[in-house]
Amino acid sequence: MDISHDDLEFFLALWETRSITQAARDLNLTMPTASRRMARLRELFGDPCFVRSHKGLLPTDFTIANVGEIIQLHRQLLELTQRKTFEPSELKRVIRIAIPDNAMPFLLPNVVKAITDQAPLCSIAFLHSSHNSFEDLQKGYIDFLINPKSLVPRGSHFMPLHAFDQVILVRKTHPLVEIYRQKGTVNPEDLKHYERILVNDSYAATQNNDIYLSNYDRYFMTDNVQRTRIVVPYFIGAQYFLENTDLTLSLPKETAEKIAGRNPYLTTIPSPLAKSGAIVPCLFWHERTHHDPAMQWIRAQFKAYAQTEEGAREARQDNF
Missing domain, CATH: 3.40.190.10 (Periplasmic binding protein-like II)
Incomplete structure (x- = not known):
């Protein structure tokens, strides 16, 4: 049996909401349709995928182990359907960005305005960056990471945005x-x-x-x-x-x-220890989304509205 975009979308709705009722509501499905899709997922994967508890649906070990690959597969299907017809005004997805808290007032207001003005159907979810963020980027749990320049993990790309004293x-x-x-x-x-x-x-x-x-x-x-x-x-x-x-x-x-x-x-x-421009926040993304038209457009907004002259100079030095 072939897996479809609808199957993946319903799976991820269950993963995010932990509720078949809420997943059905989010996807505008009737409960009988949602129940059929749940049964189809279990048949496709040969696993219950989610089990009921007093706290809602709990993911099985299979789901926890494979959700990263399923997220990637879903995004690859979206990329295939959007590649030739991409228009910001038609972009309907959640862009997840992990950031340190101090980046929000200095790097993001103009970017957010540009994205929300041009892509009114697109939502942005900000998460606090942590020591797990590069792993989350690799697994597809987040789309972008803003982090000081570091050793760039294999499979990642970056764009310097600014150089802070x-x-x-x-x-x-x-x-x-x-x-x-x-x-x-x-x-x-x-x-x-x-x-x-x-x-x-x-x-x-x-x-x-x-x-x-x-x-x-x-x-x-x-x-x-x-x-x-x-x-x-x-x-x-x-x-x-x-x-x-x-x-x-x-x-x-x-x-x-x-x-x-x-x-x-x-x-x-x-600071007596300060070096000029010692802190260089960069926008990181994974190779998986490097050629995705939607992600390319998002990166263009960062370049236009968040990258300063200092950031552009760092980019030239990095041969970005």
Whole structure:
């Protein structure tokens, strides 16, 4: 028996909703039709695929093991049907993008506007990036990843978007602020007296064994200069640990200035460890979608509305 686009679409609706009722509603199916499609899936795969529980449908081991390949197959079928007739106004799919929280206000507003204006049927789902994101990209769970430049996994492509400088965020009454006022600079020896907050989900999960860490992360994950007291996955949330402590936080200049402009308790000082343009966020995607017309169009929106002159310069250096 041949598997169809409708079969795959129903399978993935069950995977996302864990409810045959909700899957039927999302796909505008009657319940008898949904039940027939459930039976067809079980016959096709020779497995129950989903079993009922008091919490809803639970995926079987077969489903968990194969959902990545089924997602890829579904997208390949979509690509075949869209390749010759692609029009942004007809694009009807969810674009899943994993990002760090501080990328949203600086890199994405104009991109989102361009996509929603030109592709009104398209939805965008943002997920928090983590140490699993490259694996999720490879498996097809996400379409794009925004992450600092790192060792690029096999089968992935990337586009540099910007090059951030870094500064230190501290409370306004922090001793380092007075040192900076008096000397006009802060040196690494000054920093050693104050512990820091590290924003790094990969560090929290895998310590120093993650091959996907950026060069920035690889340097700052060590305790040679400052002892790490707190590791958090969020830039924006980390500020609240600074307001009444002597902790410090190194982060991109634009993010730090945005936070300090809205938080009356915090300020920024130059980082003695900073290298100009040390943090290079990139848009990553997998080879699987490299020639997909819809994904090519999405990437074009990032290039037009999120890539800065600094990012374009990085791209030229990488021969992108």
